[in-house]
Amino acid sequence: MWAKPGHILLEIMSELVGNLLVAQSGGPTAVINASVAGVIQEAGRHPEVIEEIYGGLNGILGILNEELIDIQEEKRNSIEGLKHTPAAALGTCRYKIDFKKKPEQAARDMDRLFQVFQTHNIRFFFYAGGNDSQDTADKIHHEAVKRGWEMRVIGVPKTIDNDLPHTDHCPGYGSVIKYNATTVMEVAADVGSMATDDGSCCIIEVMGRAAGWIAAGTILAKRHPADAPHIILLPEIPFNEAGFLQKVKETVAAHRYCIVVVGEGLKDAGGKEIGADHTRLDAFGHPVLSGAAEVLEEIVHGKLNLKTRTVKLGYAQRAAAHCASGLDVEEAVACGGAAVRAAVEGKSGFMVKIVRISSKPYRWTTDLQPLGDIANVEHFMPRDWVTEDGFLPNEKFVEFAQPLIEGDLDLPQEGGLPRFSVLEKVRIEKKLPPR
Amino acid sequence: MWAKPGHILLEIMSELVGNLLVAQSGGPTAVINASVAGVIQEAGRHPEVIEEIYGGLNGILGILNEELIDIQEEKRNSIEGLKHTPAAALGTCRYKIDFKKKPEQAARDMDRLFQVFQTHNIRFFFYAGGNDSQDTADKIHHEAVKRGWEMRVIGVPKTIDNDLPHTDHCPGYGSVIKYNATTVMEVAADVGSMATDDGSCCIIEVMGRAAGWIAAGTILAKRHPADAPHIILLPEIPFNEAGFLQKVKETVAAHRYCIVVVGEGLKDAGGKEIGADHTRLDAFGHPVLSGAAEVLEEIVHGKLNLKTRTVKLGYAQRAAAHCASGLDVEEAVACGGAAVRAAVEGKSGFMVKIVRISSKPYRWTTDLQPLGDIANVEHFMPRDWVTEDGFLPNEKFVEFAQPLIEGDLDLPQEGGLPRFSVLEKVRIEKKLPPR
Numbered sequence: 001m002w003a004k005p006g007h008i009l010l011e012i013m014s015e016l017v018g019n020l021l022v023a024q025s026g027g028p029t030a031v032i033n034a035s036v037a038g039v040i041q042e043a044g045r046h047p048e049v050i051e052e053i054y055g056g057l058n059g060i061l062g063i064l065n066e067e068l069i070d071i072q073e074e075k076r077n078s079i080e081g082l083k084h085t086p087a088a089a090l091g092t093c094r095y096k097i098d099f100k101k102k103p104e105q106a107a108r109d110m111d112r113l114f115q116v117f118q119t120h121n122i123r124f125f126f127y128a129g130g131n132d133s134q135d136t137a138d139k140i141h142h143e144a145v146k147r148g149w150e151m152r153v154i155g156v157p158k159t160i161d162n163d164l165p166h167t168d169h170c171p172g173y174g175s176v177i178k179y180n181a182t183t184v185m186e187v188a189a190d191v192g193s194m195a196t197d198d199g200s201c202c203i204i205e206v207m208g209r210a211a212g213w214i215a216a217g218t219i220l221a222k223r224h225p226a227d228a229p230h231i232i233l234l235p236e237i238p239f240n241e242a243g244f245l246q247k248v249k250e251t252v253a254a255h256r257y258c259i260v261v262v263g264e265g266l267k268d269a270g271g272k273e274i275g276a277d278h279t280r281l282d283a284f285g286h287p288v289l290s291g292a293a294e295v296l297e298e299i300v301h302g303k304l305n306l307k308t309r310t311v312k313l314g315y316a317q318r319a320a321a322h323c324a325s326g327l328d329v330e331e332a333v334a335c336g337g338a339a340v341r342a343a344v345e346g347k348s349g350f351m352v353k354i355v356r357i358s359s360k361p362y363r364w365t366t367d368l369q370p371l372g373d374i375a376n377v378e379h380f381m382p383r384d385w386v387t388e389d390g391f392l393p394n395e396k397f398v399e400f401a402q403p404l405i406e407g408d409l410d411l412p413q414e415g416g417l418p419r420f421s422v423l424e425k426v427r428i429e430k431k432l433p434p435r
Numbered sequence: 436m437w438a439k440p441g442h443i444l445l446e447i448m449s450e451l452v453g454n455l456l457v458a459q460s461g462g463p464t465a466v467i468n469a470s471v472a473g474v475i476q477e478a479g480r481h482p483e484v485i486e487e488i489y490g491g492l493n494g495i496l497g498i499l500n501e502e503l504i505d506i507q508e509e510k511r512n513s514i515e516g517l518k519h520t521p522a523a524a525l526g527t528c529r530y531k532i533d534f535k536k537k538p539e540q541a542a543r544d545m546d547r548l549f550q551v552f553q554t555h556n557i558r559f560f561f562y563a564g565g566n567d568s569q570d571t572a573d574k575i576h577h578e579a580v581k582r583g584w585e586m587r588v589i590g591v592p593k594t595i596d597n598d599l600p601h602t603d604h605c606p607g608y609g610s611v612i613k614y615n616a617t618t619v620m621e622v623a624a625d626v627g628s629m630a631t632d633d634g635s636c637c638i639i640e641v642m643g644r645a646a647g648w649i650a651a652g653t654i655l656a657k658r659h660p661a662d663a664p665h666i667i668l669l670p671e672i673p674f675n676e677a678g679f680l681q682k683v684k685e686t687v688a689a690h691r692y693c694i695v696v697v698g699e700g701l702k703d704a705g706g707k708e709i710g711a712d713h714t715r716l717d718a719f720g721h722p723v724l725s726g727a728a729e730v731l732e733e734i735v736h737g738k739l740n741l742k743t744r745t746v747k748l749g750y751a752q753r754a755a756a757h758c759a760s761g762l763d764v765e766e767a768v769a770c771g772g773a774a775v776r777a778a779v780e781g782k783s784g785f786m787v788k789i790v791r792i793s794s795k796p797y798r799w800t801t802d803l804q805p806l807g808d809i810a811n812v813e814h815f816m817p818r819d820w821v822t823e824d825g826f827l828p829n830e831k832f833v834e835f836a837q838p839l840i841e842g843d844l845d846l847p848q849e850g851g852l853p854r855f856s857v858l859e860k861v862r863i864e865k866k867l868p869p870r
Binding site: 024027028058061085086087088089090091092093094178181182183185186187189190191192193194195196202204220221223309310311312313314315316318319320321322323325402405406407408413414415416417418420 | 459462463493496520521522523524525526527528529613616617618620621622624625626627628629630631637639655656658744745746747748749750751753754755756757758760837840841842843848849850851852853855
């Protein structure tokens with residue numbers, strides 16, 4: 001006697017029925033909303049197990065405050081439009097549940113989170129974010145097991161920094177390097193056309209505190225040996241001032257101008273960030289980085305007496321939906337969808353990862369990795385993906401990065417500017433006393 | 436007896452036959468090459484009077500060095516591609532023929548220029564640039580008359596700063612404000628989604644030394660009263676620190692974040708640029724501006740203890756062909772074409788200007804203005820286009836600016852990045868001794 005496959009599937013899937021909660025965390029990207037759209041649209045395909053679809057406002061912080069919205073009240077067009085809307089449509093946070101530094105607060109937070117989950121019958125929880133966020137998801141997964149609250153927890157990868165391990169790359173990364181490489185091409189055309197015999201230098205500062213993936217990505221603008229960028233300074237490789245100045249001089253002698261890309265977290269030989277303002281700390285206690293380009297400008301102008309200008313793209317680079325990579329959006333949506341399918345299939349405690357099948361032609365799929373393998377592990381540029389002198393990524397990096405920026409989008413426009421989705425954010429009635 | 440009109444026209448047009456020289460000057464824009472394409476393509480329609488088409492490398496500086504290229508050696512596709520290529524494809528310069536400060540050098544330069552014109556039988560000269568460049572064109576026009584060298588000199592307007600008088604606006608301006616407004620929308624989405632109760636502020640520095648047109652243009656990102664930009668600081672309006680801080684506080688109280696756009700040339704009540712580094716001067720002896728955003732960041736962070744970040748778009752904004760305005764490209768091409776038609780019709784000593792026929796719907800045409808009316812005159816934002824408190828442009832400005840950013844372009848791409856035209860630059864044989 002054979003059981004009908006459909007019948008078996010239905011039994012497994014109907015094991016756990018309840019509500020879904022999705023939230024976003026950490027620094028936004030151009031495509032983190034695309035992942036949320038992927039979660040929501042896939043969730044809609046499983047009405048037999050997913051009853052209500054909720055969004056948590058401002059990540060874990062909003063959930064602690066029971067600030068949930070009813071996604072079913074949003075227009076389907078608004079959800080589709082999230083695929084082209086930068087930033088975190090649900091709001092985000094940098095809040096960390098830290099059992100080491102603040103054990104009592106962390107214990108209280110966990111209790112409160114599970115009060116919210118249980119009160120609203122959250123059985124499927126999806127958290128889109130980077131290292132810290134995957135760590136939070138991992139803790140929630142283990143707490144759920146410990147507390148006997150059956151809930152499927154799946155992390156959705158997100159970070160422009162591309163520093164998550166185990167995934168081939170991170171959604172958000174392709175878009176930031178597409179925008180930055182485009183900017184390098186355009187700025188180089190400008191600076192090159194202005195260059196006189198006196199020469200000139202332009203230093204473009206991009207994000208990347210520890211890992212140089214973002215800075216490295218601008219190499220894609222270099223189609224010919226003479227093209228910019230001429231020098232890329234990665235946070236992984238200690239700044240060699242003499243070698244750098246020599247390289248600037250050689251480049252200006254050859255081409256009359258020199259385009260330098262610097263990752264904001266560039267460090268000196270002693271490991272100190274050259275652009276750090278140590279008088280100011282961010283929410284995690286790291287020094288605020290703001291000045292790598294300015295410091296380099298001082299060095300180049302001061303020691304070579306060369307006309308030098310700076311560009312600091314800042315938040316503009318991670319929010320540049322108007323220049324997003326088509327592949328990046330597609331993968332971000334797919335990661336959201338894969339997370340929901342994994343949860344519906346009974347998985348919990350995993351992050352969705354992107355697996356590269358081949359580079360030429362580029363083919364990919366998604367898979368799962370235990371959250372514990374991801375949390376708080378940073379993935380750096382391999383040293384053998386950079387030239388020996390350390391000033392440019394090599395062909396191994398180019399093979400890796402090139403496919404990630406391909407594909408353009410036909411973005412909705414209004415009056416010559418992008419039209420982004422704005423959610424209605426209809427609140428779910430609070431049932432708990434304030435935190 | 437009636438003369439045939441065609442016959443008369445032919446007689447006038449055949450009056451002057453010779454070669455054409457086109458060159459670019461000053462800071463590049465996203466569309467200055469589109470004007471050159473307009474000149475070249477229109478010139479091709481007048482083979483009866485325009486024999487050879489030459490490009491002058493690096494503006495007046497290259498012409499002084501007899502560095503001319505043969506445009507007929509360029510591919511037609513390369514010329515068409517100039518419409519989507521930022522920067523100055525022919526190279527540019529900031530060289531000024533200054534009879535006041537350097538009379539002897541200026542006299543020598545003029546002699547040399549006319550040696551080059553006469554040696555290469557230049558009878559049609561087109562110079563695309565801003566105030567200084569129109570001044571140069573004006574001087575060349577008068578010198579030609581004085582020297583009895585029959586040559587038609589027409590200026591083609593170009594400047595992101597939008598500070599040329601008599602023209603409704605300048606080619607290059609629509610594209611820079613489209614890119615900057617897009618960036619403001621994207622950064623605002625990012626900062627807004629990160630905002631916690633502590634609040635945050637982001638200061639975006641844009642170009643504009645004397646005139647605030649570029650900063651003002653970002654108002655187009657503001658579709659609703661709560662939208663960014665919340666404050667726009669114009670160089671024309673002396674910085675009122677107390678009023679500014681009060682406005683930042685009110686904005687953060689209302690929206691939890693505040694987006695400030697500042698024109699790099701913002702001045703204090705004493706007329707001193709707040710971001711000027713007076714230890715460094717540019718080619719014209721003006722202090723290098725680099726720090727308005729940083730100065731404001733210090734003020735906001737220091738006095739309000741508010742998390743504050745900066746973005747400095749620098750050259751990226753004027754080179755952003757990937758986000759150019761369709762109308763701007765169309766008008767830039769048309770200005771180039773109109774310049775050639777005017778010259779062929781016998782005009783000299785004029786700049787092409789854009790004339791607005793109506794705003795809703797936007798309709799326009801081109802006309803001519805004597806170069807003497809343009810040279811060295813700066814056109815500022817009218818005070819009654821700005822709100823009384825001076826912190827935002829009003830609806831009069833919006834009506835003016837809105838049409839200028841409309842229309843998108845289908846840009847040629849390669850590997851996920853723009854494909855720009857690169858000219859072959861086949862040199863014309865030098866016939867003069869070196870300068």
